[in-house]
Amino acid sequence: MSLRPQRIVFDDVWGCLRQTVEKVLKLNSVRRDDWNSSFTDVYSICVAFPDPLADRLYSETKLFLENHVKSQLDEFNCYMNDMNDSESGENQLLHKYYSAWKNYSQGLEYLNYLYLYLNQQHIKKQKVSEAEILYGNGTTPLTISQEQMEIGELGLDIWRLLMIQNLGDILVKQILQGIERDRVDNCLTSKDIATIHGVIHSFVMVQDYKKKGNLQLYESLFEGKMLEASGNYFTSQASKLLQNCSVSQYMQEVIRILEEENVRAHKFFHISSIQKLKKECEDRMITDHKNFLYSECKEMVSNDKRDDLRNLYVLLKPIVDGLKELIQILLEQIKNEGAESIMNLKGENIHIQFVENMLQVHQKYENLIVETFKNDPLFLSALDKACASVINSKLSDGKTTCRSAELVAKYCDNLLKKSKSTECEIETKLSKSITIFKYIEDKDVYQKFYSRMLAKRLIHDQSVNMELEEVMINKLKQACGYEFTNKLHRMYTDIGISMDLNNKFNQHLKNVNDELSINLAIKVLQAGAWPLGPQTNITFAVPQEFEQPIRKFEAFYNTSFSGRKLSWLHHLCAGELKVSLAKKSYLITMQTYQMAMLLLFENCDTMICKEVREVLQLNNDNFQKHLQSLVDQKLLLIDTEKIEDSSVLSLNLEFTNKRTKFKITASMQKESPQQEIEQTITQVDEDRKLYLQAAIVRIMKARKVLKHNALIQEILSQSKVCFAPSIPMIKKCIESLIDKQYIERTANSSDEYSYVA
Amino acid sequence: MKVTVKSWTGVALWKWIANDDNCGICRMAFEACCPDCSFAGDDCPLVWGHCSHVFHMHCICKWLNSQLNQQLCPMCRQTWRFNDR
Numbered sequence: 001m002s003l004r005p006q007r008i009v010f011d012d013v014w015g016c017l018r019q020t021v022e023k024v025l026k027l028n029s030v031r032r033d034d035w036n037s038s039f040t041d042v043y044s045i046c047v048a049f050p051d052p053l054a055d056r057l058y059s060e061t062k063l064f065l066e067n068h069v070k071s072q073l074d075e076f077n078c079y080m081n082d083m084n085d086s087e088s089g090e091n092q093l094l095h096k097y098y099s100a101w102k103n104y105s106q107g108l109e110y111l112n113y114l115y116l117y118l119n120q121q122h123i124k125k126q127k128v129s130e131a132e133i134l135y136g137n138g139t140t141p142l143t144i145s146q147e148q149m150e151i152g153e154l155g156l157d158i159w160r161l162l163m164i165q166n167l168g169d170i171l172v173k174q175i176l177q178g179i180e181r182d183r184v185d186n187c188l189t190s191k192d193i194a195t196i197h198g199v200i201h202s203f204v205m206v207q208d209y210k211k212k213g214n215l216q217l218y219e220s221l222f223e224g225k226m227l228e229a230s231g232n233y234f235t236s237q238a239s240k241l242l243q244n245c246s247v248s249q250y251m252q253e254v255i256r257i258l259e260e261e262n263v264r265a266h267k268f269f270h271i272s273s274i275q276k277l278k279k280e281c282e283d284r285m286i287t288d289h290k291n292f293l294y295s296e297c298k299e300m301v302s303n304d305k306r307d308d309l310r311n312l313y314v315l316l317k318p319i320v321d322g323l324k325e326l327i328q329i330l331l332e333q334i335k336n337e338g339a340e341s342i343m344n345l346k347g348e349n350i351h352i353q354f355v356e357n358m359l360q361v362h363q364k365y366e367n368l369i370v371e372t373f374k375n376d377p378l379f380l381s382a383l384d385k386a387c388a389s390v391i392n393s394k395l396s397d398g399k400t401t402c403r404s405a406e407l408v409a410k411y412c413d414n415l416l417k418k419s420k421s422t423e424c425e426i427e428t429k430l431s432k433s434i435t436i437f438k439y440i441e442d443k444d445v446y447q448k449f450y451s452r453m454l455a456k457r458l459i460h461d462q463s464v465n466m467e468l469e470e471v472m473i474n475k476l477k478q479a480c481g482y483e484f485t486n487k488l489h490r491m492y493t494d495i496g497i498s499m500d501l502n503n504k505f506n507q508h509l510k511n512v513n514d515e516l517s518i519n520l521a522i523k524v525l526q527a528g529a530w531p532l533g534p535q536t537n538i539t540f541a542v543p544q545e546f547e548q549p550i551r552k553f554e555a556f557y558n559t560s561f562s563g564r565k566l567s568w569l570h571h572l573c574a575g576e577l578k579v580s581l582a583k584k585s586y587l588i589t590m591q592t593y594q595m596a597m598l599l600l601f602e603n604c605d606t607m608i609c610k611e612v613r614e615v616l617q618l619n620n621d622n623f624q625k626h627l628q629s630l631v632d633q634k635l636l637l638i639d640t641e642k643i644e645d646s647s648v649l650s651l652n653l654e655f656t657n658k659r660t661k662f663k664i665t666a667s668m669q670k671e672s673p674q675q676e677i678e679q680t681i682t683q684v685d686e687d688r689k690l691y692l693q694a695a696i697v698r699i700m701k702a703r704k705v706l707k708h709n710a711l712i713q714e715i716l717s718q719s720k721v722c723f724a725p726s727i728p729m730i731k732k733c734i735e736s737l738i739d740k741q742y743i744e745r746t747a748n749s750s751d752e753y754s755y756v757a
Numbered sequence: 758m759k760v761t762v763k764s765w766t767g768v769a770l771w772k773w774i775a776n777d778d779n780c781g782i783c784r785m786a787f788e789a790c791c792p793d794c795s796f797a798g799d800d801c802p803l804v805w806g807h808c809s810h811v812f813h814m815h816c817i818c819k820w821l822n823s824q825l826n827q828q829l830c831p832m833c834r835q836t837w838r839f840n841d842r
Contacts, residue, residue: 459768482795490796497799519764526798527772528788545762553767562841563803563811566769575765581758595762602760651758 005049014060017041021061024114025068025107035114043117054122058148061115065155069162072100076167094174097167098195101202104159112152119150153209160206160217168221171199175222176229182264183233197268204270215272223273227280230261234284242289247296251311254285278318286315286322294325301333310372323378331382334365338390351410359432362387388439392724405442406677408433409449416469417462426468434475441724443480444687448680450476451488451531458495459523459572466495480721490529498523505556516549518575524557524566532569540570541617543596571622579635581655588635589663593618593626598635601651609638610645633664692725692733700743700755708751773803775811781832782816791815805840808833 020038023030046054080093112119149157164171178196182188188196203218234257241253261281265274286293293312300308316322341357362383369379391404412433415426440446457463473492477485502521509515525532542550554566573592577599578585590598596616600607613623624643630636631643635655640647692715699714700706706714712730719725734753737743746752773787780803783791790801791813804814810832812820821828821837828837 461766486795490798493796494798518762520767521764522767522769525768525770526788527770528786528797530770532770546765546767549765550767557771561771563774563805564771565774566771569768569770572768573766576763578761578763579758580760585759587763592765595765599760599762601758605758653758 003043003047005047005052006044007049008044008053010045010048010053010056013041013045014057017045018060018064021064021111021114022068024110025065025104027103027107038114039116042115046118046122052122054118055148057118058122061151062154062158065158066162069104069158072104073163073166076100080170094171094178094195094199095191097171098198098202101159102198104155105202105205108152108155111155112150115151119152123148123150150209156206156209164203164206164217164221168203172222172225175199176226179226179264179268180229180233193267200268201270215270218270223269223276226269226273227276230277231280231284234281235288238285238289242292247293248305248308248311250289251293251308251315254315255311257281257285282315282318287319290319290322297326297329298333301330304368306368306372309368313373313376317376323376327378327382330365330379331386334361334383334386335390337361338387339393342390351407351414354404354407355411355433355436358387358391358436361390362435384439387436388441391436391439392441402442404436405440405445406449406680408437408440409446409453412450412472413453413457416464416472417457418464423465423468426464427471430468430472430475434479437476438479442684443484443721444691444723445681445684447484447488448531448684448687451491452676452680454488454491455530455532458491460574466492484722487529487531490526494525494529495523498525501557501560504560505553508556509552514552516552518545518549520549520553522553525569532572538571538619538622539617540593540596541615542568542570543599545599546592582653584656584660586657586659587661591626591664593622594630594664597627597630601636605653606648606650608645609643609647609649612649613645629664688723688725688729689733689736691719691722692730693737695719696730696733696737697742700753703755705746705752705754707749708753711753773811775803776809777811780813780816781810782812782820785813787811787813806830807838807840808835 017038020030020034022028023034042057045057046052076093076096079096148154175196178188178192182193200218200222203222204215207214207217237257238254241250245253258278258281261277262274265277269277293315296308297312299305300312312326313323316326338358338361341361342354345353345357347353365383365386366380369375369383373379392402412430415421415429415433421429437443437446454469457469463469469492473485473488476488482489501524505520505522550568557564557566570592574589575592575595576587576589577595578587579598593616597612600612600615609627612627613620616623618626627636627643627649631638634652637650637652638647639650695715695718696711699711699718711734712727715725715730734743738745738753741756743753744756746754775787777787779786780791785791787803788797790797793815794801802814803811804817805811806817808830810830812831817831817837820831829835830837
């Protein structure tokens with residue numbers, strides 16, 4: 001054969017070709033030779049001389065296909081007329097259609113190969129390119145359909161127009177009946193299932209070649225009706241269940257149905273329908289009966305019915321706003337339980353009860369959320385909200401401010417001071433206290449209390465373990481940033497540096513062959529880092545026993561560091577005295593002033609108060625306070641009720657104590673705790689004002705001009721880490737900055753400020 | 758009665774010896790650190806000039822490095838010389 005265009009008689013060639021085409025379509029066997037020659041026939045028609053006859057071939061083929069499909073349709077119509085009323089035939093139509101479709105689509109595929117040349121050379125040329133369709137500047141779909149299609153596509157289109165347009169409705173009806181049967185008694189055979197699946201997918205496949213809207217037929221012919229039928233089924237199912245089920249049973253049933261429907265959707269439908277069917281099911285069975293589901297919500301939460309809650313979560317999760325109500329109920333519950341757990345705390349250990357009760361509540365609900373609500377962030381944020389509101393709520397009497405910050409700080413102090421627990425236990429407890437700490441709004445209050453307590457622990461050597469102190473500071477740093485723990489950290493390092501310094505000092509003494517009369521340990525603190533309150537210079541004549549060691553240390557310090565001045569905080573110093581009385585000797589730990597007082601009695605047994613005070617050069621307050629504690633201990637005897645200048649003090653030579661080693665503490669704690677708390681609060685207030693003013697200046701410097709409300713918002717967001725400032729306080733700070741001429745009101749607007757450079 | 762001091766723990770506060778509270782360059786308190794540091798004290802020390810002016814070491818070094826010709830004290834315009842005491 002030659003590939004050159006030849007003059008041909010169309011009818012002859014087509015006559016031959018047509019036989020092969022028919023065999024292919026009916027899936028009869030075709031001899032290799034016939035196939036090959038038919039292939040050549042297609043070619044020769046397409047390149048025929050003088051005029052290519054491709055168009056004619058196309059229309060003849062189309063006609064042939066149409067007749068073929070029509071004849072099959074007639075068969076169906078006959079069949080249906082026969083079976084008109086009989087029940088048994090129902091499914092048969094589906095089977096028949098399915099096998100006809102299977103054959104036809106298979107045959108068509110082969111035919112498409114046969115017409116390869118026509119498809120590729122003749123028809124491709126006319127086709128609009130893919131890009132043009134995708135980007136929409138090509139011709140409209142309408143004109144495409146009028147153009148010639150590839151033979152495979154043409155065949156599918158003919159099937160759609162002739163077969164499905166006519167049979168579609170009845171097919172769909174039968175499919176839906178089949179599905180209904182599957183739902184109700186689950187009795188479909190695997191053949192039935194394959195058929196239904198095949199028929200449904202034939203609706204998709206006849207348009208599968210289209211780039212756009214390939215599901216159009218499937219959706220309009222089948223999907224809509226299927227969803228409607230399913231919806232009706234779900235509705236009736238739901239109302240049936242509602243009549244004789246509790247909420248808990250209903251939820252279980254619905255979950256089961258949802259699962260089944262999911263399996264069913266995968267079994268029959270095109271994937272695009274799976275979500276739609278699920279949505280339909282949810283709408284009919286959950287959304288429509290939302291209030292029914294909510295009706296027992298409260299009870300489930302308060303009775304901790306985890307299985308029910310888990311089901312409820314699963315059901316409500318996909319519904320728009322479905323969880324809102326559940327979350328609200330949970331939030332209220334946590335709030336109530338939290339508030340209850342920290343209400344009416346009494347006794348010495350309020351701080352421990354507060355933290356541990358609150359932790360218990362937190363733990364319980366965190367656990368619930370992890371286990372039943374899949375750690376849903378919405379629920380976690382509700383937990384946070386509830387805890388924050390409980391922890392920051394003012395106590396019921398309304399007068400006292402919220403004590404949470406103080407209590408948590410005290411809890412930590414307690415752990416770090418004298419717990420009998422192991423290091424490991426303390427650390428876990430500290431970590432847990434951070435959980436509560438994070439909810440506190442007034443973090444600066446906590447910081448004030450914590451730093452005071454830390455200072456006391458460090459100065460008086462009360463920490464169980466220095467490593468733990470550092471661990472805790474780092475935990476706080478993690479939670480709030482280094483700014484927050486800067487001072488705490490500096491305090492901590494001061495103690496480390498002091499230890500080094502003491503060692504070096506002792507080494508130095510050894511080197512110069514010197515020795516001190518007393519065992520000396522010095523703590524050198526840097527000014528500014530320690531919360532020591534205003535430095536009232538208490539005059540005090542240092543007893544000569546201390547004078548020399550102190551001077552030596554100062555000399556050593558000045559050679560080590562230049563440009564620094566040491567000032568001694570005698571009210572924080574303490575020491576151990578060995579007091580030898582007639583019968584026994586005692587080792588007594590006490591405060592420096594008290595030591596000084598006792599040292600005066602080394603050589604005489606009685607003294608007059610005024611004398612003592614003048615020698616020590618103490619002011620009256622301190623003198624009374626410390627002397628009183630010695631009198632209370634009965635180390636000194638006094639001849640009057642109160643300490644007066646003329647009172648005579650005498651050494652109690654008969655003094656006895658069961659222990660030979662003890663501590664006189666009273667004077668340190670003389671400052672009443674309430675007073676201390678108030679002091680702390682006022683300090684915090686001062687700091688807040690400074691903080692706010694600095695924030696305002698910073699913001700205004702950056703923005704130059706800003707509206708009042710915008711400024712307030714900025715301030716609130718900046719100060720969030722530390723505390724929640726009140727609006728009046730912010731306003732006061734703005735006023736004072738206007739007075740100080742950092743900012744001013746702009747001329748044309750009353751609620752706008754501008755920065756004064 | 759015989760009384761002997763066995764041991765004594767002294768607590769002292771140290772401050773820079775300076776003629777001012779704030780650094781003349783960064784205007785931060787001497788007790789605090791310069792704006793580039795996070796920890797005051799040993800990490801951000803002070804230095805003294807022969808002219809008696811005191812600055813954060815970091816601040817005066819930055820200033821001196823920025824001066825091309827003469828090294829002057831920013832407060833009194835005298836030639837800057839470190840006073841090592």
